[in-house]
Amino acid sequence: MLFHQYFDFFNNLNLLKACMLKVHETGGKITTVSGDLAGTWGYAAELRDSHAQVWARAFQQKHAPPGEVFVPNRHLDVCEKLPIAGITNGMSETNRPEHLPELKAEVLHHLQERRGASAPLFANPITQREMLARDHTFDAQHLGVKAELKRLLHLEAFGMEPVWDPILLTAVGRLVEQKNLGLVADVIDRTLAYDDGTKFIVLASAPEEDQLGRATEAAFAQCAARYPGRVYFNRAFNQALSRLILAGGDFCLIPSRFEPCGLVDYEASLLGNIVIGRATGGLTKVRHCAYLYDWLDISDRAGEAAAFFGQIVAAITTYRHSPARHTERIHMAMAIDASWQHSARRYVDLYRYGFLTKQWYKERQKLIEDFTQKLARERELFATFFMPGRQEYGDRLDRELRVALDRHDCLTASERREP
Numbered sequence: 001m002l003f004h005q006y007f008d009f010f011n012n013l014n015l016l017k018a019c020m021l022k023v024h025e026t027g028g029k030i031t032t033v034s035g036d037l038a039g040t041w042g043y044a045a046e047l048r049d050s051h052a053q054v055w056a057r058a059f060q061q062k063h064a065p066p067g068e069v070f071v072p073n074r075h076l077d078v079c080e081k082l083p084i085a086g087i088t089n090g091m092s093e094t095n096r097p098e099h100l101p102e103l104k105a106e107v108l109h110h111l112q113e114r115r116g117a118s119a120p121l122f123a124n125p126i127t128q129r130e131m132l133a134r135d136h137t138f139d140a141q142h143l144g145v146k147a148e149l150k151r152l153l154h155l156e157a158f159g160m161e162p163v164w165d166p167i168l169l170t171a172v173g174r175l176v177e178q179k180n181l182g183l184v185a186d187v188i189d190r191t192l193a194y195d196d197g198t199k200f201i202v203l204a205s206a207p208e209e210d211q212l213g214r215a216t217e218a219a220f221a222q223c224a225a226r227y228p229g230r231v232y233f234n235r236a237f238n239q240a241l242s243r244l245i246l247a248g249g250d251f252c253l254i255p256s257r258f259e260p261c262g263l264v265d266y267e268a269s270l271l272g273n274i275v276i277g278r279a280t281g282g283l284t285k286v287r288h289c290a291y292l293y294d295w296l297d298i299s300d301r302a303g304e305a306a307a308f309f310g311q312i313v314a315a316i317t318t319y320r321h322s323p324a325r326h327t328e329r330i331h332m333a334m335a336i337d338a339s340w341q342h343s344a345r346r347y348v349d350l351y352r353y354g355f356l357t358k359q360w361y362k363e364r365q366k367l368i369e370d371f372t373q374k375l376a377r378e379r380e381l382f383a384t385f386f387m388p389g390r391q392e393y394g395d396r397l398d399r400e401l402r403v404a405l406d407r408h409d410c411l412t413a414s415e416r417r418e419p
Contacts, residue, residue, distance in 0.1 A: 020082055021078060032086055033261035036088075040303065043281040048084070050077070051070065058297045070257055070296070087346045097272070100152050108121060108132050122156050130152055164400055167251070168201055169276075173209075180278070183304060184220075192227060201232045202331070254268075256277065257280070259282050262286075264278065277292055278295065278309050291311040383406075386401070388401075
Protein backbone atom coordinates (compact mmCIF):
# COMPACT_ATOMS: atom_id res chain seq x y z
CA MET A 1 0.00 0.00 0.00
CA LEU A 2 2.80 2.44 0.90
CA PHE A 3 4.74 1.60 -2.26
CA HIS A 4 1.90 2.56 -4.60
CA GLN A 5 0.84 5.57 -2.55
CA TYR A 6 4.27 7.13 -1.98
CA PHE A 7 7.19 5.40 -3.71
CA ASP A 8 6.06 4.10 -7.10
CA PHE A 9 7.93 5.74 -9.97
CA PHE A 10 7.53 3.76 -13.20
CA ASN A 11 7.46 0.63 -11.00
CA ASN A 12 10.70 1.62 -9.25
CA LEU A 13 11.36 2.92 -5.76
CA ASN A 14 11.67 6.72 -5.57
CA LEU A 15 12.51 8.10 -2.13
CA LEU A 16 12.29 11.73 -3.25
CA LYS A 17 8.67 11.26 -4.33
CA ALA A 18 7.80 9.73 -0.95
CA CYS A 19 9.49 12.52 0.97
CA MET A 20 7.80 15.24 -1.07
CA LEU A 21 4.35 13.70 -0.63
CA LYS A 22 4.79 13.15 3.10
CA VAL A 23 6.12 16.67 3.67
CA HIS A 24 3.15 18.12 1.79
CA GLU A 25 0.64 15.93 3.64
CA THR A 26 1.97 17.01 7.01
CA GLY A 27 1.85 20.71 6.17
CA GLY A 28 5.54 21.16 5.43
CA LYS A 29 7.11 23.17 2.66
CA ILE A 30 9.12 21.75 -0.24
CA THR A 31 12.01 23.98 -1.28
CA THR A 32 14.77 24.05 -3.84
CA VAL A 33 17.90 26.17 -4.11
CA SER A 34 17.02 28.78 -6.73
CA GLY A 35 14.01 30.92 -7.47
CA ASP A 36 11.51 32.73 -5.27
CA LEU A 37 8.90 31.53 -2.79
CA ALA A 38 6.19 31.63 -5.46
CA GLY A 39 8.35 29.54 -7.80
CA THR A 40 8.17 32.04 -10.68
CA TRP A 41 11.77 31.59 -11.86
CA GLY A 42 14.86 29.41 -11.49
CA TYR A 43 14.82 25.71 -10.69
CA ALA A 44 11.65 26.13 -8.63
CA ALA A 45 9.82 27.15 -11.82
CA GLU A 46 11.50 24.59 -14.09
CA LEU A 47 10.49 21.68 -11.85
CA ARG A 48 6.84 22.46 -12.61
CA ASP A 49 7.27 21.98 -16.35
CA SER A 50 6.00 18.75 -17.90
CA HIS A 51 7.61 17.07 -20.89
CA ALA A 52 4.82 18.45 -23.09
CA GLN A 53 5.46 22.03 -21.95
CA VAL A 54 9.23 21.82 -22.48
CA TRP A 55 8.71 20.17 -25.88
CA ALA A 56 6.28 22.91 -26.97
CA ARG A 57 8.76 25.64 -26.03
CA ALA A 58 11.54 23.83 -27.88
CA PHE A 59 9.33 23.60 -30.98
CA GLN A 60 8.59 27.33 -30.79
CA GLN A 61 12.27 28.07 -30.26
CA LYS A 62 13.64 26.30 -33.34
CA HIS A 63 10.47 26.36 -35.49
CA ALA A 64 10.75 22.61 -35.99
CA PRO A 65 9.98 19.52 -33.94
CA PRO A 66 12.77 18.92 -31.41
CA GLY A 67 14.42 15.52 -31.29
CA GLU A 68 14.76 15.28 -27.50
CA VAL A 69 14.27 17.68 -24.63
CA PHE A 70 15.64 17.60 -21.10
CA VAL A 71 12.89 17.70 -18.45
CA PRO A 72 14.30 19.08 -15.16
CA ASN A 73 11.90 17.07 -12.97
CA ARG A 74 12.92 13.86 -14.79
CA HIS A 75 9.22 13.00 -15.26
CA LEU A 76 8.53 12.99 -11.50
CA ASP A 77 5.11 14.54 -11.92
CA VAL A 78 4.58 15.31 -8.23
CA CYS A 79 6.93 18.24 -8.91
CA GLU A 80 4.32 19.56 -11.32
CA LYS A 81 1.47 19.19 -8.84
CA LEU A 82 2.93 20.19 -5.46
CA PRO A 83 3.93 23.78 -4.65
CA ILE A 84 7.74 24.10 -4.59
CA ALA A 85 9.29 27.24 -3.13
CA GLY A 86 12.66 28.58 -4.20
CA ILE A 87 15.19 29.96 -1.73
CA THR A 88 18.27 30.94 -3.72
CA ASN A 89 21.60 29.85 -2.29
CA GLY A 90 23.98 32.43 -0.91
CA MET A 91 27.74 32.56 -0.58
CA SER A 92 30.22 33.53 2.09
CA GLU A 93 31.70 37.02 1.94
CA THR A 94 35.10 35.34 1.54
CA ASN A 95 34.15 34.76 -2.11
CA ARG A 96 34.31 38.48 -2.85
CA PRO A 97 37.58 39.62 -4.46
CA GLU A 98 38.45 41.90 -1.54
CA HIS A 99 38.36 38.91 0.84
CA LEU A 100 39.23 35.89 -1.33
CA PRO A 101 41.79 33.81 0.62
CA GLU A 102 43.56 32.46 -2.49
CA LEU A 103 44.44 36.01 -3.52
CA LYS A 104 46.32 36.59 -0.26
CA ALA A 105 50.03 35.84 -0.05
CA GLU A 106 49.89 34.41 3.48
CA VAL A 107 47.22 31.87 2.53
CA LEU A 108 49.12 30.84 -0.60
CA HIS A 109 52.29 30.34 1.48
CA HIS A 110 50.37 27.97 3.77
CA LEU A 111 48.99 26.07 0.77
CA GLN A 112 52.49 25.84 -0.69
CA GLU A 113 53.93 24.49 2.56
CA ARG A 114 51.34 21.73 2.58
CA ARG A 115 52.18 20.77 -1.02
CA GLY A 116 55.94 20.88 -0.52
CA ALA A 117 58.63 22.68 -2.50
CA SER A 118 58.63 20.06 -5.25
CA ALA A 119 55.00 20.87 -6.19
CA PRO A 120 54.60 24.62 -6.75
CA LEU A 121 51.09 26.04 -6.78
CA PHE A 122 51.75 27.64 -10.15
CA ALA A 123 53.83 26.15 -12.96
CA ASN A 124 55.14 29.48 -14.25
CA PRO A 125 57.96 30.81 -12.01
CA ILE A 126 56.93 34.45 -12.48
CA THR A 127 53.32 33.71 -11.56
CA GLN A 128 54.48 31.63 -8.60
CA ARG A 129 56.80 34.33 -7.32
CA GLU A 130 54.46 37.29 -7.74
CA MET A 131 51.34 35.57 -6.40
CA LEU A 132 53.20 34.61 -3.21
CA ALA A 133 55.01 37.94 -2.91
CA ARG A 134 51.98 40.10 -2.04
CA ASP A 135 48.19 40.20 -1.81
CA HIS A 136 46.18 40.56 -5.02
CA THR A 137 42.77 41.29 -3.53
CA PHE A 138 40.76 43.98 -5.32
CA ASP A 139 37.32 45.54 -5.75
CA ALA A 140 35.35 47.28 -8.50
CA GLN A 141 37.28 50.51 -7.95
CA HIS A 142 40.67 48.79 -8.30
CA LEU A 143 40.38 46.79 -11.51
CA GLY A 144 44.06 47.41 -12.21
CA VAL A 145 44.78 44.54 -9.83
CA LYS A 146 42.43 42.33 -11.83
CA ALA A 147 44.38 43.29 -14.98
CA GLU A 148 47.58 42.18 -13.23
CA LEU A 149 45.93 38.87 -12.33
CA LYS A 150 44.98 38.48 -15.99
CA ARG A 151 48.64 38.96 -16.93
CA LEU A 152 49.80 36.39 -14.38
CA LEU A 153 47.11 33.94 -15.55
CA HIS A 154 48.27 34.38 -19.16
CA LEU A 155 51.84 33.65 -18.07
CA GLU A 156 50.70 30.56 -16.18
CA ALA A 157 48.66 29.20 -19.07
CA PHE A 158 50.82 30.12 -22.06
CA GLY A 159 54.27 30.81 -20.65
CA MET A 160 54.55 34.28 -22.17
CA GLU A 161 53.57 37.87 -21.52
CA PRO A 162 50.26 38.81 -23.17
CA VAL A 163 50.55 40.69 -26.46
CA TRP A 164 47.96 43.21 -27.60
CA ASP A 165 44.76 42.67 -25.61
CA PRO A 166 43.80 38.98 -25.39
CA ILE A 167 40.33 37.90 -24.32
CA LEU A 168 40.54 35.01 -21.86
CA LEU A 169 37.55 32.66 -22.02
CA THR A 170 37.63 30.40 -18.98
CA ALA A 171 35.93 27.20 -17.85
CA VAL A 172 36.33 25.52 -14.46
CA GLY A 173 34.38 22.45 -13.39
CA ARG A 174 33.64 18.76 -13.68
CA LEU A 175 33.35 17.07 -17.06
CA VAL A 176 30.02 15.41 -16.37
CA GLU A 177 26.84 15.38 -18.44
CA GLN A 178 25.15 18.02 -16.29
CA LYS A 179 27.88 20.62 -16.90
CA ASN A 180 27.78 20.09 -20.68
CA LEU A 181 31.34 21.46 -21.01
CA GLY A 182 31.91 19.43 -24.15
CA LEU A 183 30.05 22.28 -25.86
CA VAL A 184 33.04 24.52 -25.08
CA ALA A 185 35.29 22.20 -27.09
CA ASP A 186 32.78 22.35 -29.94
CA VAL A 187 33.05 26.15 -30.30
CA ILE A 188 36.81 26.58 -29.89
CA ASP A 189 37.73 26.46 -33.60
CA ARG A 190 35.16 29.00 -34.76
CA THR A 191 35.82 31.32 -31.79
CA LEU A 192 39.56 31.42 -32.44
CA ALA A 193 38.86 32.11 -36.10
CA TYR A 194 36.41 34.89 -35.25
CA ASP A 195 38.82 36.87 -33.05
CA ASP A 196 42.61 36.54 -33.29
CA GLY A 197 43.10 37.65 -29.70
CA THR A 198 40.72 35.18 -28.06
CA LYS A 199 42.15 32.37 -25.90
CA PHE A 200 40.66 29.49 -23.90
CA ILE A 201 41.74 28.41 -20.42
CA VAL A 202 40.07 25.21 -19.18
CA LEU A 203 40.59 23.54 -15.81
CA ALA A 204 38.36 20.46 -15.71
CA SER A 205 38.42 16.71 -15.25
CA ALA A 206 36.09 13.74 -15.56
CA PRO A 207 35.43 10.86 -13.16
CA GLU A 208 37.51 7.84 -14.14
CA GLU A 209 34.45 5.73 -14.99
CA ASP A 210 32.70 8.46 -17.02
CA GLN A 211 33.40 7.57 -20.66
CA LEU A 212 31.70 10.67 -22.05
CA GLY A 213 33.69 12.86 -19.69
CA ARG A 214 36.95 11.17 -20.64
CA ALA A 215 36.13 11.74 -24.31
CA THR A 216 35.62 15.44 -23.54
CA GLU A 217 39.02 15.50 -21.81
CA ALA A 218 40.55 14.07 -24.99
CA ALA A 219 38.80 16.72 -27.09
CA PHE A 220 40.23 19.53 -24.95
CA ALA A 221 43.69 17.96 -25.01
CA GLN A 222 43.56 17.80 -28.81
CA CYS A 223 42.53 21.47 -29.00
CA ALA A 224 45.41 22.44 -26.71
CA ALA A 225 47.85 20.49 -28.91
CA ARG A 226 46.42 22.09 -32.07
CA TYR A 227 46.51 25.63 -30.66
CA PRO A 228 49.41 25.65 -28.14
CA GLY A 229 49.46 29.42 -27.71
CA ARG A 230 45.71 29.88 -27.56
CA VAL A 231 44.18 26.91 -25.74
CA TYR A 232 45.23 25.75 -22.28
CA PHE A 233 43.83 22.59 -20.74
CA ASN A 234 44.63 21.17 -17.32
CA ARG A 235 42.84 18.19 -15.74
CA ALA A 236 44.73 18.34 -12.40
CA PHE A 237 42.56 20.31 -10.01
CA ASN A 238 44.34 23.04 -8.07
CA GLN A 239 42.31 25.34 -5.81
CA ALA A 240 44.75 28.25 -6.08
CA LEU A 241 44.89 27.95 -9.87
CA SER A 242 41.09 27.71 -10.15
CA ARG A 243 40.74 30.97 -8.22
CA LEU A 244 43.36 32.67 -10.38
CA ILE A 245 41.49 31.52 -13.50
CA LEU A 246 38.20 32.94 -12.22
CA ALA A 247 39.83 36.18 -11.00
CA GLY A 248 42.02 36.74 -14.06
CA GLY A 249 39.61 35.63 -16.76
CA ASP A 250 37.37 37.89 -18.81
CA PHE A 251 34.48 35.48 -19.44
CA CYS A 252 33.35 32.28 -17.73
CA LEU A 253 31.71 29.62 -19.92
CA ILE A 254 28.81 27.73 -18.26
CA PRO A 255 26.67 25.83 -20.83
CA SER A 256 25.08 23.61 -18.16
CA ARG A 257 22.36 21.15 -19.11
CA PHE A 258 20.68 22.01 -15.79
CA GLU A 259 21.87 24.00 -12.79
CA PRO A 260 19.63 23.85 -9.70
CA CYS A 261 21.42 26.64 -7.83
CA GLY A 262 24.55 27.73 -9.65
CA LEU A 263 27.62 28.62 -7.61
CA VAL A 264 30.36 29.06 -10.20
CA ASP A 265 28.28 31.81 -11.84
CA TYR A 266 28.28 33.67 -8.51
CA GLU A 267 31.99 32.97 -7.97
CA ALA A 268 32.91 34.22 -11.44
CA SER A 269 30.61 37.25 -11.41
CA LEU A 270 31.85 38.50 -8.05
CA LEU A 271 35.39 38.39 -9.47
CA GLY A 272 34.41 40.40 -12.56
CA ASN A 273 34.51 37.33 -14.83
CA ILE A 274 31.37 37.71 -16.95
CA VAL A 275 29.24 34.60 -17.45
CA ILE A 276 28.47 33.26 -20.93
CA GLY A 277 26.13 30.34 -20.48
CA ARG A 278 22.77 28.68 -20.83
CA ALA A 279 19.67 30.26 -19.33
CA THR A 280 18.78 27.41 -17.00
CA GLY A 281 17.89 27.08 -13.32
CA GLY A 282 19.87 29.21 -10.95
CA LEU A 283 22.09 30.64 -13.69
CA THR A 284 19.31 33.03 -14.63
CA LYS A 285 19.96 34.98 -11.44
CA VAL A 286 22.94 36.64 -13.19
CA ARG A 287 21.01 37.32 -16.41
CA HIS A 288 21.26 41.09 -15.94
CA CYS A 289 25.06 41.03 -16.20
CA ALA A 290 25.66 37.88 -18.28
CA TYR A 291 25.32 36.57 -21.83
CA LEU A 292 22.81 33.72 -21.69
CA TYR A 293 21.36 31.64 -24.52
CA ASP A 294 18.15 29.60 -24.56
CA TRP A 295 18.23 26.10 -26.03
CA LEU A 296 16.03 23.11 -25.24
CA ASP A 297 16.60 20.47 -27.95
CA ILE A 298 19.45 18.46 -26.44
CA SER A 299 19.58 16.14 -29.46
CA ASP A 300 20.58 19.07 -31.70
CA ARG A 301 24.13 19.66 -30.47
CA ALA A 302 25.05 21.72 -33.52
CA GLY A 303 22.08 24.00 -32.95
CA GLU A 304 23.00 24.49 -29.30
CA ALA A 305 26.64 25.15 -30.22
CA ALA A 306 25.46 27.83 -32.65
CA ALA A 307 23.33 29.47 -29.93
CA PHE A 308 26.26 29.32 -27.49
CA PHE A 309 28.66 30.75 -30.08
CA GLY A 310 26.20 33.58 -30.76
CA GLN A 311 26.51 34.74 -27.14
CA ILE A 312 30.30 34.41 -27.26
CA VAL A 313 30.33 36.67 -30.33
CA ALA A 314 28.10 39.19 -28.53
CA ALA A 315 30.48 39.20 -25.54
CA ILE A 316 33.59 39.60 -27.74
CA THR A 317 31.93 42.40 -29.71
CA THR A 318 31.08 44.31 -26.54
CA TYR A 319 34.60 43.80 -25.16
CA ARG A 320 36.30 45.00 -28.36
CA HIS A 321 34.01 47.80 -29.49
CA SER A 322 32.16 49.00 -26.37
CA PRO A 323 34.70 48.87 -23.53
CA ALA A 324 32.61 51.21 -21.38
CA ARG A 325 29.64 48.84 -21.61
CA HIS A 326 31.88 45.90 -20.80
CA THR A 327 33.23 47.69 -17.71
CA GLU A 328 29.66 48.55 -16.69
CA ARG A 329 28.80 44.84 -16.89
CA ILE A 330 31.79 44.02 -14.71
CA HIS A 331 30.61 46.53 -12.11
CA MET A 332 27.09 45.06 -12.17
CA ALA A 333 28.46 41.55 -11.74
CA MET A 334 30.73 42.51 -8.85
CA ALA A 335 27.86 44.39 -7.17
CA ILE A 336 25.67 41.26 -6.92
CA ASP A 337 24.42 40.68 -3.37
CA ALA A 338 25.25 37.00 -3.04
CA SER A 339 25.35 36.95 0.76
CA TRP A 340 23.47 34.42 2.87
CA GLN A 341 21.57 37.16 4.73
CA HIS A 342 18.45 37.15 2.56
CA SER A 343 18.45 33.37 2.06
CA ALA A 344 19.00 32.66 5.76
CA ARG A 345 16.15 35.02 6.66
CA ARG A 346 13.88 33.09 4.29
CA TYR A 347 14.80 29.78 5.94
CA VAL A 348 14.13 31.25 9.41
CA ASP A 349 10.75 32.47 8.13
CA LEU A 350 10.13 28.98 6.75
CA TYR A 351 10.63 27.39 10.17
CA ARG A 352 8.37 30.01 11.76
CA TYR A 353 5.77 29.15 9.13
CA GLY A 354 6.09 25.51 10.20
CA PHE A 355 5.11 26.32 13.77
CA LEU A 356 2.17 28.40 12.55
CA THR A 357 1.07 25.50 10.33
CA LYS A 358 1.05 23.20 13.37
CA GLN A 359 -1.24 25.68 15.11
CA TRP A 360 -3.51 25.76 12.06
CA TYR A 361 -3.74 21.96 12.01
CA LYS A 362 -4.69 21.92 15.68
CA GLU A 363 -7.40 24.48 14.98
CA ARG A 364 -8.67 22.38 12.07
CA GLN A 365 -8.91 19.29 14.24
CA LYS A 366 -10.76 21.28 16.87
CA LEU A 367 -13.13 22.59 14.19
CA ILE A 368 -13.86 19.04 13.01
CA GLU A 369 -14.39 17.78 16.56
CA ASP A 370 -16.76 20.66 17.36
CA PHE A 371 -18.72 20.18 14.16
CA THR A 372 -19.12 16.42 14.54
CA GLN A 373 -20.32 16.88 18.11
CA LYS A 374 -22.88 19.49 17.02
CA LEU A 375 -24.29 17.06 14.46
CA ALA A 376 -25.65 14.94 17.32
CA ARG A 377 -28.61 12.93 15.96
CA GLU A 378 -27.99 14.17 12.42
CA ARG A 379 -24.51 12.59 12.31
CA GLU A 380 -25.62 9.39 10.55
CA LEU A 381 -27.58 11.32 7.92
CA PHE A 382 -24.67 13.69 7.25
CA ALA A 383 -22.16 10.83 7.08
CA THR A 384 -24.32 8.98 4.56
CA PHE A 385 -24.39 11.83 2.07
CA PHE A 386 -20.97 13.43 2.74
CA MET A 387 -18.57 12.24 -0.02
CA PRO A 388 -15.53 14.52 -0.58
CA GLY A 389 -14.28 15.16 -4.10
CA ARG A 390 -11.10 13.48 -5.33
CA GLN A 391 -7.80 14.58 -6.87
CA GLU A 392 -7.92 18.20 -8.08
CA TYR A 393 -11.54 18.50 -6.92
CA GLY A 394 -10.74 17.28 -3.43
CA ASP A 395 -10.53 19.36 -0.30
CA ARG A 396 -8.17 18.23 2.42
CA LEU A 397 -10.34 19.49 5.24
CA ASP A 398 -13.26 17.55 3.79
CA ARG A 399 -11.13 14.39 3.72
CA GLU A 400 -10.13 14.86 7.34
CA LEU A 401 -13.79 15.32 8.29
CA ARG A 402 -14.63 12.11 6.42
CA VAL A 403 -11.93 10.23 8.36
CA ALA A 404 -13.28 11.61 11.63
CA LEU A 405 -16.83 10.51 10.74
CA ASP A 406 -15.64 7.01 9.81
CA ARG A 407 -13.67 6.76 13.03
CA HIS A 408 -16.78 7.71 15.00
CA ASP A 409 -18.86 5.11 13.12
CA CYS A 410 -16.29 2.43 13.98
CA LEU A 411 -16.34 3.39 17.66
CA THR A 412 -20.14 3.39 17.70
CA ALA A 413 -20.28 -0.06 16.09
CA SER A 414 -17.83 -1.49 18.63
CA GLU A 415 -19.86 -0.01 21.46
CA ARG A 416 -23.01 -1.72 20.10
CA ARG A 417 -21.19 -5.07 20.08
CA GLU A 418 -20.24 -4.80 23.77
CA PRO A 419 -22.52 -6.79 26.18
